[in-house]
Amino acid sequence: MGKLSMVTSLLCAITIAVLAVATVDSEAAVVEHTFVVHEMNATHLCNTTKIYVVNGQLPGPTVDVTEGDTVVVHVINKLPHGLTIHWHGVRQMRSCWADGAGFVTECPIPPGSEHTYRFNVTGQVGTLWWHAHVTCLRATINGAFIIRPRDGKYPFPTPAKDVPIIIGEWWELDLIELDRRMMDGNFDDNPLSATINGKLGDLSNCSRTVEESFVLDVKRGESYLLRVINTALFSEYYFKVAGHTFTVVGADGNYLTPFKTDMVTVAPGESIDVLMVADAPPAHYHMIALANQPPEPDPQIPVFTSRGLVRYAGAAANNNGLPVPMPVMPNQHNTMPSYYFHANLTGLAHPERHRVPMHVDERLFVTLGLGSICRGQNTTCKRRRSPETIVVATMNNVSFAHPKTTALLERYYDGTSKGVYTEDFPVRPPRPFNYTNRDLIPPGPLEEVLEPTFKATKLKRFKYNTSVEIIFQSTTLMQSDSNPMHLHGYDVFLLAQGLGNFNAKRDVRKFNYHNPQLRNTVQVPRGGWAAIRFVTDNPGMWYLHCHFEFHIIMGMATAFIVEDGPTPETSLPPPPPEFKRCGTNADQTTMVTSLLCAAVVAVLAVAAVGGEAAVVEHTFVVHEMNVTHLCNTTKIYVVNGQLPGPTVDVTEGDAVVVHVVNKIPHGVTIHWHGVRQMRSCWADGAGFITECPIPPGSERTYRFNVTDQVGTLWWHAHVTCLRSTINGAFIIRPRDRKYPFPKPAKDVPIIIGEWWELDLVKLDGRMMDGNFDDNPLSATINGKLGDLSNCSGTVEESFVLEVKHGESYLLRVINTAFFSEYYFKVAAHTFTVVGADGNYLTPFKTDMVTIAPGETIDVLMVADAPPAHYHMIALANQPPEPDPQIPEYISRGLVRYTGASAYNNGLSAPMPIMPDQHNTMPSYYFHANLTGLAHPKRRRVPMHVDERIFITLGLGTICRGRNTTCKRQDSPETIEVATMNNVSFAHPNTTALLERYYDGTPEGVYTEDFPVRPPRPYNYTNPALIAPGPLEEVLEPTFKATKLKRFKYNTSVEIIFQSTTLLMSDSNPMHLHGYDVFLLAQGLGNFDAKRDVRKFNYHNPQLRSTVLVPRGGWAAVRFVTDNPGMWYLHCHFEFHIIMGMATAFIVEDGPTPETSLPPPPPEFKKCGAS
Template identity: 75%
Template sequence: MGKLSMAASILCMALVAALATVTTISEAAVVEHTFYVHEMNVTHLCNTTKIYVVNGQFPGPTIDVTDGDTVVVHVINRLDYGLTLHWHGVRQIRSVWADGAGFVTECPIPPGGDHTYRFNVTGQVGTLWWHAHVTCLRATINGAFIVRPKNGRYPFPTPAKDVPIIIGEWWQLDLIELDRRMADGNFDDNPLSATINGKLGDLSNCSGIPEESFVLDVEPGKSYLLRVINTALFSEYYFKVAGHTFTVVGADGNYLTPYRTDMVVVAPGRGHRRAPGRRRAAGALPHGRARKPASGTRPPNSRSSCPAGWSGTRACDPTITASPYPSRSCPTSTTRCPSFYFHNNLTGLAHPDRHRVPMHVDERMFITLGLGSICRDGGTRCKRRRSNETIVVATMNNVSFHHPTTTSLLERYYDGTGKGVYTEDFPDHPPRPYNYTNRDYIPPGPLEEALEPTFKATKLRRFKYNTSVEIVFQSTALLQSDSNPMHLHGYDFFVLAQGIGNFDPKRDVKKFNYHNPQLRNTVQVPRTGWAAIRFVTDNPGMWYLHCHFEFHIVMGMATAFIVEDGPTPETSLPPPPPEYKRCSANGLMKP
């Protein structure tokens, strides 16, 4: 009762403090929030669970701004753990100091501490989101971040209403303990259920009280803009409404060529906008964690027989089902490979200012994504093949990223004191080629044993300002067969092409779309497949690149890009703003 009472009092304060303050300044505005981060006990699935929330809300408050506005968020940390907040998909033009990537751009806000994030939102429109960026706390510390056009007009009919649809996961395991287990190479834990806007649906009936479902009341004949965001730690989700179709109009804060479909696939870290018409309901089920394809098992489903409401006389149609894992062969088929088919059919809506694909390439990288192992004793000789002598880690080009724990990479880079903290030799290619998608590398082996040894290191990659960079991400079958939602902070990039199998430059470059590719901040690299992206380094700073599956981040599938200053003050990284707090000796922000 003590925690519940404390949470209630914090919520009362937060409800007053979190009211957005809007000040008009030359057509722009300052949108200001106060976020109280605290624990709260919640009962679901017949058990009371401690969760971590902002202002007593799960999901947290929606930040609603207009292109050109300034955002100010005061964060007050009432947890026993440090945390940062990241504004997922916000470009942060010359404001990397506010990006909120823990130990990359800043040290965590200490228990009992506070911090202010201040940044501009410029040249973006659409559905983004915010979330905690230290440990697994983002499972419940998250919310929608909506950017509206300056003139209020969309390149599609104005909807009757727009609604955030936040898909998440419900864990009874404490999220701090979950993080500890994953750091030790244990990735077999599963959420108990999926959620829609924090609701679990009618999965159980405890003491005669059914679980509450998310209900969206709509009117026949009207269109609704659903801003679907996947905040899950692990799972890609299929979003479907029985008997109805969507028109997908945007993703990751960028417009898409309108695409009609009866199912939308949303990977962790990604957001889609879709405008359905007439009578609509909404439901979501996990596509599944890809690391257990051989057994055919799936995490628990969130099934609601009537997950959303609509007006009219039609009865509720409980035909929402979980899709099975894709088969070993994955053609472009809606039935055998729905995730790849969906993503591969999206194209960007041409925009004169942003849709200009760089036609030359200055730097090329080929990055393999997989798992490996390190010896528990710190040596190099130990028994492999998932033995007790090893820890399973995630890798990029056979390097498992070692996250700092006492300093931030940006602070060291800016001060010129990075020596001994990081090196700038992240490899452009894997150390040796092999058949990356050979499923015989999936345990129990034995072929993977020769390839799995790796190491932990903080290796970064430096680019000069205004460099055209092309990256081909190759998902591998080494110790697993995961898909990989790869997210780059500070940038949108063009998704030129995606494919199944090993990337072949002689064959696959011919598939590149230079006319109207998607402009994204997160690309879903298919399991045992590849994705090619291209972007120009026009935003100086230190930018985190990582898989958005939480277990892959914790296990090391990450790096950071250093982008040097340009030739003018307007193209250079400014000094830290007054609200920026440097790291203390214990790896937390200084008071």
């Protein structure tokens, strides 16, 4: 059945493609998109708002096609609400099922479901658009739909570039709530600003934070096709660019007779194409989008405006000190420019153009206005905007009742319309009156007589090929808005527009039969009328409505049924296979296929548990994203829009394949922290060590196996400071699904990090220059700053862990921070430490975890406290003075028991008692108490040592520039660096060490003389060395060099890491790539070989990939060089890495192919290769 589904889909796709080719010519294409609709936080005007977007974009992706193409769009709904996508203005000839009008042509796509739209684009050229078509979601779910001519020729000079100008509005109110409030007759809500291409513009600001403006870069002398679209819910807009004029050349996907103007007026739903020549003196010029509205006594709303910028190439950044010219805009209450603009447009006459039907079969006269209905079940009520009524919008005094559980097209097609709709939409108003009498706007006796109306789902049916004329008459009943009327599935001839009441004898003489506009959205002027004609040549169910969102919700709508014609080619076909009927989540084929897929997955899972490894595949898209914390919006770098990034969840023995797509303007690599990478050094992801960074716009695939490791590791970027936000958990589960501790109900990554406002690439540059004054603003738990952080009364969000009383939870604690060790506690709970760095530990009970950067600690927590809320705290520790001092970093989260009162029974959530942040001893004792879990299959500690290395870890200084001598003791003539045995590692920046080693070309790149002991012994932990002084001055000079250490295969190595107090007394979390090492002992003070070797634990030491060398102390490790390659060794404090506390170990090949480094895999990109 799975094969049948695939074959069916392929046949369907081929058939569509063949039909598309036959329809136009051999060059027609299939244009395919995937729209993932999801929630996203966006911050404007000092507030963060949850909005709904497509693919993380606002506006959404542009659909760019050529006339005659077939369009296929897969919509994946990740919202908690249903939605549809409407292709505004697309004719949808015989494809009404794809029109996307919610509850008219289809029921909304349920949350978590998908739907595919397929249709042809025929006989249209220009600008249309797409948008959500349920509730108010179109405010942010929208984008341009561009149709290019098949022959590539325009009836105007070909522009240098075309640019969508999408005018919209910024709402802080949730759009679903806005819809609900409007349905209840509440129209007091307003947007806070206009937008141009999603930007509010620099006229909007909050607390002196100026909003970003849309910028159009131009070159003098070139012409630009501006595709102006109004996506707003509420208003018409005036659009101008200072110092420039426009030539209007198209509207709604049809050409117009060129018309020169200095201002465009565009109503909601309309699209206007204009040419703008960049013929002004090169400088900066403001563009303005200004909403218009009727004057009083109409209800008044705030001024909505957005300001953008036209910026000439070569113009001075400061505009030569001159003010940027502003366009002179009409008064916002002057609606006449809109009338004159629209009245001056005419269609472009040419031989192949559709002809206006001169014979009329049916005439409709439709009034557009407001009215009221009684609340609840009442049949009588007070009027004049009484609270007993709900204000509604009407057409011929009928307020359209939208279906809520079914789709009109389905019911029509199935012949089951009874109880859903009737076909008696009135073709004229129930009573004539003076429609544009302004006395009807404010409440009064005349208005009171006319305002009562009713809700009903009344449609109008037409036979195929009927010639229809409609006069739309705006009224002034309760308000005097214009009305942009949009008919789905059709372009209509706009014969004329006028002011006042339509007079058939007089106004028919104004009809333009020669070259009227073809429009899908007709602007019926305020206090005026519009006359249209069309022929019903497209069978189906076609929605007609005003494009002011509040008018739609209030009921200014109906639908036209167009019957089938006499032949199959003039009839509505059945719904396509992928169409999902109301109440279903999938068609039968898809459902069966899904069940088969699920069965296959289940079988594979069972097989995997029995011993067969799987391939776990991910795609990581690395991209920029704006995030707001503490009242400021910061551009950060993330994977797949997540912070932290996706969790890689595998079983021991699996193969991992990760495709990394780099969409940021900087190179990046991904390192799989703690993964042994046995014979897969090429996949280690250490920037400039094992590979050069993936260039912007490029991709890279990492492939490796996960062998002989179980527990928690992590992954992160490994160039510059990008790991701060590009990181995530890497979980390895046991192959037999058995743990050496009680199986938890759930496991939860607890990723501790830091929030930086400074751009991370700039931060790296500042640290390389010896600037260490920058600090993060807060700690984070799973990306949340926590409610102890706030700005202007806005409290930051906290991470919340939901628990059930009596159940146990495996907390996988990871420290991704740059700067600090962290203390982690949960009030009233204890932990059992069971693992670290992907290896089991002897269970150890504690009430607090201490975790250094790079480490992972697995702890069991039993939810055994009385059901309530309990705070969790992550608090950074730091050495006391005289060490340099940094602010306190803290994040507070919450453990929330199921069934606990939302208000914690009125009590404050208990807080854990934390150590003083300057007390570093709890860290030492925590780490010193950990031991490995002894078991028969565990690797043995090498008792014989082939090579011993003693490495001091500290700071030093080098002279700035090329100077060989300079003043020390905090002198500006020096740059502070970090060292190992007094060598500060010089990182390559154009090549990768592994490549050079493998190719045998190390000359000029590295040497293999890393010192195995410091150049001079001294009292390494003397506190007097921290502050500048004579002794420190003697020891601090050092030098930069790329010195590596080479080992033969199968060498037993012992390293004593000795922290020093030279310039500071930090601890040092030392991370060796490609290896787990036996941590034999840790101690305070200077290592003494005779005394301290007695402390070595040979029985059950920890196996660690990151070893915390305590502040003012030492750590002893052993390992065997059984993994050939180039392996980076460095401190995991980011500033220590950048400063040079690093080296790399070369491990030679063993005697057999199985003990040798294989060649780079086919997908590996060498340095300099794109």
